[in-house]
Amino acid sequence: MARSRFRHARKTLLIIAAAIVGAGGSVLGSGLVGAGAAHAATTGPCDILASAGTPCVAAHSTTRALFGSYNGSLYQVRRASDGATTNIGLLAAGGYANAAAQDSFCANTTCVVTVLYDQTSRHNDLTVEGPGGAGGQDNPVPADALPVTAGGHTVYGLSFSGVMGYRDNSTSGVARGGQAEGMYMVTSGTHVNNRCCFDYGNAETNNLDNGNGHMDALNFGTECWFSPCDGSGPWVQADLENGLFQSNVGHSTNTSNTGNRSSYVTAMLKNNGQNFFALKDGNVQSGGLSTRYSGALPTSPSGYSPMHLEGAIVLGTGGDNSNGSIGSFFEGVMTAGLPSDAAESSVQSNITAVGYGGPSPVASGTLNPGSTISLRATTSGFNPSCVSFESRNYPGDFLRHSNFQLFRQPMDGSALFRADATFCPEAGKSGQGTSFRSFNFSTRYLRHFNNTLYIASNGGSNAFDSATSWAADVSWAVSAPWAP
Ligand code: AHR
Numbered sequence: 001m002a003r004s005r006f007r008h009a010r011k012t013l014l015i016i017a018a019a020i021v022g023a024g025g026s027v028l029g030s031g032l033v034g035a036g037a038a039h040a041a042t043t044g045p046c047d048i049l050a051s052a053g054t055p056c057v058a059a060h061s062t063t064r065a066l067f068g069s070y071n072g073s074l075y076q077v078r079r080a081s082d083g084a085t086t087n088i089g090l091l092a093a094g095g096y097a098n099a100a101a102q103d104s105f106c107a108n109t110t111c112v113v114t115v116l117y118d119q120t121s122r123h124n125d126l127t128v129e130g131p132g133g134a135g136g137q138d139n140p141v142p143a144d145a146l147p148v149t150a151g152g153h154t155v156y157g158l159s160f161s162g163v164m165g166y167r168d169n170s171t172s173g174v175a176r177g178g179q180a181e182g183m184y185m186v187t188s189g190t191h192v193n194n195r196c197c198f199d200y201g202n203a204e205t206n207n208l209d210n211g212n213g214h215m216d217a218l219n220f221g222t223e224c225w226f227s228p229c230d231g232s233g234p235w236v237q238a239d240l241e242n243g244l245f246q247s248n249v250g251h252s253t254n255t256s257n258t259g260n261r262s263s264y265v266t267a268m269l270k271n272n273g274q275n276f277f278a279l280k281d282g283n284v285q286s287g288g289l290s291t292r293y294s295g296a297l298p299t300s301p302s303g304y305s306p307m308h309l310e311g312a313i314v315l316g317t318g319g320d321n322s323n324g325s326i327g328s329f330f331e332g333v334m335t336a337g338l339p340s341d342a343a344e345s346s347v348q349s350n351i352t353a354v355g356y357g358g359p360s361p362v363a364s365g366t367l368n369p370g371s372t373i374s375l376r377a378t379t380s381g382f383n384p385s386c387v388s389f390e391s392r393n394y395p396g397d398f399l400r401h402s403n404f405q406l407f408r409q410p411m412d413g414s415a416l417f418r419a420d421a422t423f424c425p426e427a428g429k430s431g432q433g434t435s436f437r438s439f440n441f442s443t444r445y446l447r448h449f450n451n452t453l454y455i456a457s458n459g460g461s462n463a464f465d466s467a468t469s470w471a472a473d474v475s476w477a478v479s480a481p482w483a484p
Contacts, residue, residue, distance in 0.1 A: 043068045044094065045184075045333055045347045046120070052343035054182060054335040057173035058313055059119040060126060061097075061331035063148070063155040064354065068094040070119045077102055077143045081109035087117075097155040102143060110418075112140035113158060116166055116315070122173045124313055126166035132207030132321025134196075138165040139413030141316075146328060149357045157330040159191060160198065161396050161411035165317035169205040173336055174313060175216070175273060178306035182270035182339035185332030186284055186351060187220050189261040192234040193396050194222040195324030199239050200332045201269065203314040207321050212303025214310055215241035215319040216277075218269045220327060222259070226250030231258025236267040236281040236292060240304050241319055246279070248296040257292045264330070264356045266348055271297070272338050273307045282348050284356050289348050324410075326396035330356065386424040386439055392481065401438065404462065406446070406453035428475035429458075435474045445474040 044067040046056035059066040062075050071093035078085045086105045091098050102111065118124040129138040141164050146157035175181035185200045192198070201217025204210045222233035225244035229235060230252050237244040247253040264284030271277040278294040297305040313334065317323040331351075339347075389399040397408045400421035411417060422439035423446055429435045436446040444455035449464040456474065459467040 042094065043350065044070065045331075045350050048346045048350060049182075049333070049335050049339055049343055052340055052346075054337040054339045054343060056120050056333045057122055057181075057336050058124040058171070058334040059331075060116045060315070060329075060333070061119070062088075062113070062116065062158055063150045063330050063356075064096045065090055065094045066119050066331060066333060070094060072119065073117045074119075075113050075117060076115035077106065077111040078114045078140070079106050079109045079111045085114060091153065096151045096153040099147075099153070099155050102156065106143060111143035113143050114140055116158075118168075120173075122171070124168050124171045124174065126168050126313060126315055129165035129167040129314070129317060129321060129323075130207065132317070132319075133209050135163070135165075135317060135321035135323035138317065138321065138323055139163055142418075148330070150330075150354050152355065157188075157328055160316045160325070160327045160329070161398075161413060162195065162326060163323050163411075163413045165321065165323055166315040167203070167207070167312060167317075169207070169312045171311050171313055174311040174334060175202060175309050175336065176311045177309055178273035179309065179336075180270075180272040180274075180338040181216065181309075182268070182335040182337070182344070183218055183333060184266060184268040184344075184347060185218055185220070186330040186356070187265050187267055188263060188328035189234055189259070189265045190263055191326060191328045191395055192221045193324075193326045193394075194224070194233075195326070196223060196322035197221070197239055197244065197318035198316060198325035198327035199318055200315050200329065201239070201313070201334065202309050203312045203319040204241075205310045205312040207319075209241065209320040210310070211308070212242050212301060213240060213306070213308040215239050216269070216271045216273075216307060216309055217314060217319070218267050218332075219244045220265065220267050221325055223325075224251075228252065230255050233259035234261065234265075235259050236265075236269070236279050238269050238271070238277055238279060239318065240277075240298065240307070243298075245277075245298060247293045248298045250298065254292055257290075263358075266351055268344055270338050270344075271307065273309065275305050276338075280344065284351055284354075286352060288345060326411075386422050387436075388418075388421045388423070401441075401455045404441075404444070404454050404456070404464070406455070429471040430475035431471075433475040433477045436476065446476070447473045449473060 046059050046067045073087035073089045074097050076087050088102050116126040128140045131137050141158045145159040148157050183201050198221045199217040199219050203215050217239040219237040219239040260281045262283040266282040266284050268280040279292040280289040282289040299305050391397040397410050398421040419440040423436035425434045438444040438455040443457045447454050447456035454464040456464045458470045
């Protein structure tokens with residue numbers, strides 16, 4: 001019996017075991033790792049775009065200033081302990097986010113991001129998205145879920161699980177009707193899924209699907225709306241409403257576009273609002289942009305040429321608040337007018353110079369934020385902070401307990417899910433390895449029992465609370481992942 005339980009536990013955990021962990025139940029991204037030169041940009045992307053005659057009308061980032069002279073707030077966080085909020089600004093004008101201010105404000109509690117400030121004078125700030133035609137009220141993103149390095153400083157990106165999004169339905173200067181615009185975002189190719197729709201860009205002002213051509217947003221993920229798509233993605237796509245377009249006919253017409261799985265990805269879209277759009281992507285850490293499509297807007301079905309833009313800005317969901325997608329966001333801008341190819345290349349150089357990378361290389365198989373692991377019953381390893389386990393093959397799904405049994409489920413952003421999906425490592429109860437205490441049931445530990453995972457107490461009314469073999473069953477070894 002013990003051998004069979006042991007083998008099953010290994011198998012189960014191969015499926016669910018995985019990336020990440022963060023204190024207080026926060027969910028770290030999918031092991032973003034990479035190195036880059038730590039040069040601060042002296043000119044921001046919006047300075048480049050303004051010089052080219054296509055000024056930013058929206059500029060959002062949790063990591064850095066997007067104008068060389070910007071010295072205001074980047075975002076607002078709210079902490080759980082008392083509901084207080086504070087604005088997180090920069091270390092210096094034109095520089096990088098003051099993450100230490102967030103760490104200090106959020107010490108011994110958890111924080112979420114409640115506002116993403118627009119760095120342009122237009123104040124197109126993004127707040128947590130409300131209900132829409134395809135999704136209910138969204139949740140804010142945990143503030144410490146995605147620590148990365150930018151310009152040699154540790155800063156935080158935004159790691160979206162499902163049911164998370166931001167929006168501004170009352171903007172200034174953003175393209176409307178058939179006006180031209182461009183946009184980019186810095187995202188990640190390692191934290192994606194095939195659900196609708198991880199978007200950043202122009203959307204409806206009423207959170208509803210108002211028909212073809214009412215959106216012009218960057219989409220990044222593995223959702224192939226119009227097959228065939230080439231490779232497995234994730235692809236940079238244009239969400240023009242009722243479709244994620246890789247070309248004017250919807251599906252990919254570029255067989256070399258198999259997706260971009262870089263740790264950090266620049267995704268770009270421009271649209272003249274009449275009869276032309278283009279999609280590009282690049283590796284944030286080096287090199288230039290690849291043009292994935294450049295040509296006509298769709299003409300069949302109708303509605304896209306010309307466009308019918310409404311001018312809202314969405315981040316993390318579809319135009320109608322379809323909110324099943326996951327993704328990462330570090331910075332993004334929208335312009336008035338169609339940026340030139342030269343300006344876009346200069347922006348990519350500016351982004352590359354930031355040196356986005358992991359905060360520090362984390363060894364695979366260690367119980368640390370950003371690490372990818374597997375668990376097998378028994379051996380050594382100890383870490384005092386609380387952790388969450390994200391599925392390797394179902395990104396955005398986490399190990400959580402419900403009625404004391406463990407399940408892999410999509411993160412829904414709720415406080416209950418976060419608590420159910422948080423486990424606090426302690427020295428192994430058997431004298432070896434690590435035991436994982438349930439965050440919200442503090443006498444219960446992650447246990448394998450009769451081929452099933454539970455949170456179990458040492459003795460109790462449930463069969464899985466049996467004191468027999470309890471210490472051994474709740475002791476786990478942290479080891480290298482079975483799936484790379
Ligand atoms: O175009 C894809 C999605 O379709 C949009 O984002 C959403 O509004 C609709 O459901």
